Amino acid sequence: MKKTEFEKEISRMFQDSRVAVDEEKKRQTFCLLAGVIAEQKLVPRMSFPERIRTQLYFVEWRILLAQLLCMLLSAAVYVRADLPWIQAAPYLPAGIASVLSGMLLVLACNREEASGIAELAASCYFNHRQLAALHMVLCGGVQLACLAVPAVLLGKRMQVGAAAMGLYLTVPYLLTGCVEFAVLLTGFGRKSNFTLLAAGCVMAVITGSAATQPELYEPAALGTWIAVFAAVLAVYAAELAAVLERAKFVRMQAAAWEQN
Amino acid sequence: MHELTTVELTKKFQKKTAVQGVSFTLTNGVCGLLGENGAGKTTLMRMLCGLLAPDGGQVLCDGEQIARLGGGYRRLLGYLPQSFGYYPNYSALRFLRYMAALKALPKTYADARIEELLALTGLSDDRDRKLKTFSGGMLRRVGIAQALLNDPQILILDEPTAGLDPKERVRFRNLLSSLGRNRIILLSTHIVSDLESIADHILMMQKGCLTASGSIPEILSVGKGYVWECRVSEREAAELEQTHVIANLRSQGDGVCMRIISREPPATGAVPAEPALEDAWLYVLNNEQNEEGGD
Amino acid sequence: MDDRIRGQTKTAYQNTPRRDRELIRRIQAGNKELLGELIGYYYDEILRFCIWQIRDTGDAYDLTQETFYRFIRSVDTYEYRNLRAYLYAIARNLCVDYQREEKPVPVSGEQEELDPAHGGTESGYAQAEESLFLAGLLDALPAEQREIILLKYYGCLKLAEIARILDVNLSTVKSRLRLGLKRMRAVCGEEEDRRGQKAGQKKGETA
Numbered sequence: 010m011k012k013t014e015f016e017k018e019i020s021r022m023f024q025d026s027r028v029a030v031d032e033e034k035k036r037q038t039f040c041l042l043a044g045v046i047a048e049q050k051l052v053p054r055m056s057f058p059e060r061i062r063t064q065l066y067f068v069e070w071r072i073l074l075a076q077l078l079c080m081l082l083s084a085a086v087y088v089r090a091d092l093p094w095i096q097a098a099p100y101l102p103a104g105i106a107s108v109l110s111g112m113l114l115v116l117a118c119n120r121e122e123a124s125g126i127a128e129l130a131a132s133c134y135f136n137h138r139q140l141a142a143l144h145m146v147l148c149g150g151v152q153l154a155c156l157a158v159p160a161v162l163l164g165k166r167m168q169v170g171a172a173a174m175g176l177y178l179t180v181p182y183l184l185t186g187c188v189e190f191a192v193l194l195t196g197f198g199r200k201s202n203f204t205l206l207a208a209g210c211v212m213a214v215i216t217g218s219a220a221t222q223p224e225l226y227e228p229a230a231l232g233t234w235i236a237v238f239a240a241v242l243a244v245y246a247a248e249l250a251a252v253l254e255r256a257k258f259v260r261m262q263a264a265a266w267e268q269n
Numbered sequence: 270m271h272e273l274t275t276v277e278l279t280k281k282f283q284k285k286t287a288v289q290g291v292s293f294t295l296t297n298g299v300c301g302l303l304g305e306n307g308a309g310k311t312t313l314m315r316m317l318c319g320l321l322a323p324d325g326g327q328v329l330c331d332g333e334q335i336a337r338l339g340g341g342y343r344r345l346l347g348y349l350p351q352s353f354g355y356y357p358n359y360s361a362l363r364f365l366r367y368m369a370a371l372k373a374l375p376k377t378y379a380d381a382r383i384e385e386l387l388a389l390t391g392l393s394d395d396r397d398r399k400l401k402t403f404s405g406g407m408l409r410r411v412g413i414a415q416a417l418l419n420d421p422q423i424l425i426l427d428e429p430t431a432g433l434d435p436k437e438r439v440r441f442r443n444l445l446s447s448l449g450r451n452r453i454i455l456l457s458t459h460i461v462s463d464l465e466s467i468a469d470h471i472l473m474m475q476k477g478c479l480t481a482s483g484s485i486p487e488i489l490s491v492g493k494g495y496v497w498e499c500r501v502s503e504r505e506a507a508e509l510e511q512t513h514v515i516a517n518l519r520s521q522g523d524g525v526c527m528r529i530i531s532r533e534p535p536a537t538g539a540v541p542a543e544p545a546l547e548d549a550w551l552y553v554l555n556n557e558q559n560e561e562g563g564d
Numbered sequence: 565m566d567d568r569i570r571g572q573t574k575t576a577y578q579n580t581p582r583r584d585r586e587l588i589r590r591i592q593a594g595n596k597e598l599l600g601e602l603i604g605y606y607y608d609e610i611l612r613f614c615i616w617q618i619r620d621t622g623d624a625y626d627l628t629q630e631t632f633y634r635f636i637r638s639v640d641t642y643e644y645r646n647l648r649a650y651l652y653a654i655a656r657n658l659c660v661d662y663q664r665e666e667k668p669v670p671v672s673g674e675q676e677e678l679d680p681a682h683g684g685t686e687s688g689y690a691q692a693e694e695s696l697f698l699a700g701l702l703d704a705l706p707a708e709q710r711e712i713i714l715l716k717y718y719g720c721l722k723l724a725e726i727a728r729i730l731d732v733n734l735s736t737v738k739s740r741l742r743l744g745l746k747r748m749r750a751v752c753g754e755e756e757d758r759r760g761q762k763a764g765q766k767k768g769e770t771a
Contacts, residue, residue: 019701023698030607032587035625038632039603042632042636045636048419049599051591051592052378053375053593053594055374055593063376065553067367072715099659124354125353125355128315129348132346133372134343336642338641343641345641347641394633
């Protein structure tokens with residue numbers, strides 16, 4: 010017999026064989042186990058969707074508020090079409106909005122570190138990485154919706170396609186994120202959000218002044234935008250992975266070494 | 270009933286070795302971890318909670334590595350870190366609900382537990398006050414409450430009584446006794462009197478190494494015959510302080526009553542005394558230092 | 565509990581991870597009574613695994629009981645991944661501990677215990693014979709090959725899962741499997757030769 014035929018034969022024999030089960034012994038076992046089950050203490054746990062839902066409840070509402078404010082302001086600016094400075098630098102408000110969004114995301118995720126609760130949180134059921142990732146997804150989702158509003162308004166007015174608009178807004182967002190993550194990774198932004206805010210402001214100023222250069226938004230420059238986008242995305246992803254990975258250990262190691 | 274074992278646990282930070290080759294097994298009951306600041310207690314506890322990955326050795330829960338058990342292990346765990354972080358603008362109730370969410374406890378169960386624990390820690394009336402208005406002792410109580418939310422089988426408390434006034438410390442001790450003997454409780458401290466009445470087992474740590482391990486009677490037998498009490502003049506007292514380890518001293522009328530840790534009688538008329546935990550601790554500490562000095 | 569005992573012979577070999585996941589979810593949410601139902605699904609399968617592995621029917625019942633006892637005690641920390649593999653892991657470890665105590669392997673004669681009630685029907689008789697045949701093949705194997713054969717062909721577990729259960733790497737599993745199969749085929753061959761001889765003898769007698 011060939012090997013696989015042999016295996017099939019063995020498999021079949023196992024599946025077909027019906028070794029008899031002593032019902033009395035089985036019943037006795039079940040009785041005993043029923044007692045064990047009754048005694049067993051079980052701390053209930055939430056199902057996955059419930060966990061997500063409860064985390065939503067605790068999302069930092071100030072961050073959300075700031076985000077909404079951002080969106081409303083930038084949208085309002087575009088609705089009032091006649092202001093002269095908007096003609097000069099139409100991308101300015103949207104650019105700033107996306108910078109601030111990038112910063113807000115990192116602030117939201119840094120909440121545990123900043124308040125010092127990270128060590129405690131890490132000892133609970135949730136993996137700290139899962140928690141941070143969850144917050145990022147939630148926040149990011151909200152931000153996507155929020156940024157879409159000024160994006161649409163601006164796109165209509167500037168007669169620019171959706172793809173280009175997407176680029177113009179995501180690049181400052183990601184760039185700010187990169188800077189903010191770098192701040193986190195070097196340890197400055199950990200305990201206080203102040204450094205993160207400061208970095209955000211710096212980025213806003215830079216983006217603001219860049220937005221006043223109309224040449225940047227010429228169709229000819231799109232190639233550069235795409236290249237920059239790809240580069241920034243790569244850096245963002247790498248830094249994000251590093252932050253999620255190290256967030257758990259670096260701070261504690263450093264702190265432990267000091268306090269020890 | 271669970272068993273928490275460490276096998277040759279080691280942790281190094283850059284040039285310093287925080288924990289070196291620590292091995293022990295914990296079962297149900299209260300275990301006190303004694304050590305000075307810098308002995309490596311916090312690092313050890315963080316490794317037990319799975320917060321830090323050890324550089325050497327393993328932590329096993331019922332024979333399984335805790336890294337493999339992951340979230341399942343943390344469900345058994347209740348942890349109160351030394352530097353207890355919190356959200357200042359949260360009320361006590363909201364904070365406990367948040368911690369319950371982090372521990373994946375369903376709402377009905379969590380709410381019931383929170384009520385129980387607020388009562389147990391005497392914070393029922395303060396539940397709606399913001400945490401930033403809480404005193405140090407009250408915050409520590411909130412910390413203990415959150416550690417107990419999931420009815421943990423393994424409770425790890427890092428210096429829970431540090432900075433508490435005596436009344437709070439008594440309260441804490443009573444709370445601990447009321448938790449019963451059906452779980453593993455490990456608490457670290459450098460204050461010996463915290464442990465005297467409640468610990469079933471003592472671990473002593475110095476410079477990252479475990480220097481003693483055993484029940485209180487076993488530990489006390491280490492210091493047998495090395496505790497002396499004597500009554501001397503103030504001048505002699507000053508001399509003795511320079512050359513010996515003093516466990517206690519008390520001015521009494523025309524002299525000073527001293528309790529001294531020493532191999533030989535430190536002064537004429539010194540009588541041997543029954544060792545208490547504090548004495549054994551001082552003895553072990555002193556021994557280590559002497560050995561190092563000798564090298 | 566009794567109805568659960570009666571109803572569960574067929575489902576034992578069906579792999580139903582969705583049912584398992586749902587049950588575990590509900591158990592861990594607080595309905596620990598469902599543990600009984602879960603055990604009902606897997607009792608026969610684990611019992612038979614133990615019987616095949618340690619070749620002593622009486623003790624196999626004890627090991628099976630211990631398997632589910634440990635499962636109940638650890639269900640609080642259990643993170644759902646593959647419930648069958650988890651149960652097999654517990655059972656397998658218990659079998660290893662049991663065999664380490666060096667109980668003697670029952671000789672061929674005692675294999676009758678394996679299938680006492682095969683019924684008088686022809687298919688029943690054939691089944692019983694096959695079981696004995698299988699038992700003979702398994703007897704020829706050292707324990708570490710036998711457990712892999714059982715986990716793969718009886719438990720229908722993937723090699724990667726088996727590697728995780730045994731805490732060895734995949735290549736070790738594969739090589740032990742290969743050796744086990746080779747050995748079984750060798751024994752098979754011998755058995756066929758032996759039967760051929762017997763048949764020849766019988767023919768010779770009747771002729």
